[in-house]
Amino acid sequence: MTGSILIVDDDPVQRRLLEAAVTRFGYTATVVDGGAAALDVLDGPSAREVSVVILDLVMPGLDGIGVLKAMRERDINVPTIVQTAQGGIETVVSAMRHGAFDFVVKPASPDRLQASIANALKVEAVEGEVKRTSRRRGGLLTFKDMVTHSPAMDRVIRLGQKAAASNIPILIEGESGVGKELVARAIQGSGDRRSKPFVTVNCGAIPDNLVESILFGHEKGSFTGATDKHTGKFVEAHSGTLFLDEIGDLPLDVQVKLLRAVQDGEVDPVGGRSTVRVDIRLISATHRNLLQQVKDGKFREDLFYRLNVYPIFVPPLRDRRDDIPYLVTHFMEKVAPADPRHRLQGISAAALAVLQAYDWPGNIRQLENAVFRASVLCEGDVLTTEDFPQIRAQVEGTVNLDANGVLPSASAPLDTEPRDEEALHGEGGLRGEGVLATEPDPPARLQPRFGTLRALDERGNVRALADVELEMIKLAIDHYNGQMSEVARRLGIGRSTLYRKLKEYGIDPETGRVDRLAS
Structure with a gap:
């Protein structure tokens, strides 16, 4: 039976309308009036009953983006449909980047809302089966299991393999979603502690008043609510590996105790009378610039140098676009066992070109969510x-959306004969996966249609800012029929600035034509 739909909106009228609509669709509704109340439900005993969240983005106190961030930090993976009256592209991008499943603009039609909920429930059901399948597979990860063919990742793998042969502290740096935990698990799975515990802690998701207790443990009765003794993550990881994710979010007072644990191999449980010896391999990770944090007084310098013994930087996905075809195939294959009635044969060349042209601010995590x-x-x-x-x-206008050819999924049989000259060709492989993928031709680039600008040149490099600016000015002059006041207003600059730029680019203000530059 389908669980409840959690409705989060500070407007009582909107809450009643949504509750009535959800009930009419045949679902049970749980209604709260703000972001903090929503997190209370998602953290509470009835959290498992929530199948979908309908979340207003603009609310006093904790807004919708804040709720999405908190859900991701706490690893709450409930599909979330965000809604707002402000439907600009920046709002959509921000919401999707922070993990939103879908986006509707108020007032959403009943049909649109019902379709979005149905899609969210379908994805949630398959996602649950994917997780169960992944747990059954189990096993250790090594660097051979990493899905990459990018030269940018070769250095990461080389450094990781060398790190696996020692027990020195490792600091993995990189943007959110690039796969820092995957690298940490590969290091652990390739070293002497491969059969020992691998304990992960997201330092950014722990309330400040509980960080010390969770990391180092506490004795029964040591503080209000401490009804039982807790060993702590350091002791849990004894003889194995402790992975501290987002270590830059640790409070300064906890950093002092962490420094001692790293230096001496000893931890002090809260309320304990004696220290506890631990033998761990410490791997830390952060998306922050820790050196800048040190300069700003937010991170202890002595701890930084203790942790930064062996740094590994994981590049963002936009710097390793060669990996995208293989990652897409891998993610499609993960869905296949969970949804056997719907076997995909692959992905079109045009769709793959779109994915490769996008910058993926959320990196691999965002790509996986999109493909899933x-x-x-x-x-x-x-x-x-x-x-x-x-x-x-x-990305529309920067890639060929009419390209032919299909990149087969790993679960689909590969043709042994070429289809045609425009079809994708060659054979590649997912490293350590034992499944085949094809390597696509470089995506074809088209000249932009009216109303769009090319972001990349013919070689796939980002165009110079001056070239894009000139093209934008010419487009605006053409679009507004040479009305310079309107052109300046729409471009967000003053008339004097516009005329200065026209002079720099050799454009005649009267005709809008380029005198000395090719139009």
């Missing part, structure tokens, strides 16, 4: 650009 959702909701047997509407909207 598209795979579950796709009505055909091949993923197309229509299955990635938000991403397509942001």
Whole structure:
């Protein structure tokens, strides 16, 4: 039976309308009036009953983006449909980047809302099966299991393999979602402690008043609510590996005790009368610039140098686009066992070109979510650009959306004969996965249609800012029929600035034509 739909909105009228609509659709509704109340439900005993969240973005106190951030930090993976009256592209991008499943603009039609809820429930059901399948597979991770063919990742793998042969502290740096924990697990799975515990702690998701207790443990009765003795993560990881994610979020007072634990191999449980010896391999990770944190007085310098003995930087996905085809195939394959009635044959060349043209601010985590959702909701047997509407909207005009060819999924049989000259060709492999993928031709680039600008040049490099600015000015002059006041207003600059730029680019203000530059 489907669980309840959690409605989060500070407007009582909107809450009543949504509750009535959800009830009419046949679901049970749980209604709260703000972000903090929503987290109380998602953290409480009835959290398992919540199948979908309908979340207003603009609320006093903890707003919708704040709720999405908190959900991700606490590893709460309930599909979330965000809604707001302010439907700008920046709002959509921000919400999707922080893990929103779908986006509706108020007032959403009943049909649109019902379809969004149905899609969210379908994805949630398949996602649960994927997690169960992954748990059954189990096993250790090594660097051979990392899905990458990018030269940018070769250095990461080399450094990780060397690190696995020692017990020195490691600091893994990189943006959120690049796979820092995967690298940490590969190091652990390739070293002498591979059969020992691997304990993870997200330092940014722990309330400040509980960090010390969770890391180092506490004795029964040592503080209000301490009804039992707790060993702490350091003791749990004894003889194995402790992975401290987002270590830059640790409070300064806890950093002092962490320094001692790293230096002496001893921890002091809260309320304890004696220290506890621990033998751990410490791997830390952060998306922050810790050196800048040290300069700002937010991170202890002595602890920084203790942790930064062996740094490994994991590059963002936009710097290793060669990995995208293989990651897409891998993520499609993860969905296949959980949804055997819907076997995808692959992804179209145009859709793959769209994915490779996007910058992925949320990195691999965002790509996995996008492919997972598209795979579950796709009505055909091949993923197309229509299955990635938000991403397509942001890159349209920079890639060829009419390209032919299909990148097969790993679960689909590969043809042994070439299809045609425009079809994708060659054979590649997911490293350590034992499944085949094809390597696509470089995505074809089109000249932009009217109303769009090319972000990349013919070689796939980002165009110079001056070139894009000139093109934007010419487009605006053409679009507003040479009305310079309107052109300046729409470009967000003063008339004098516009005329100065026209002079720099050799554009005649009267005709809007370029005198000395090719138009």
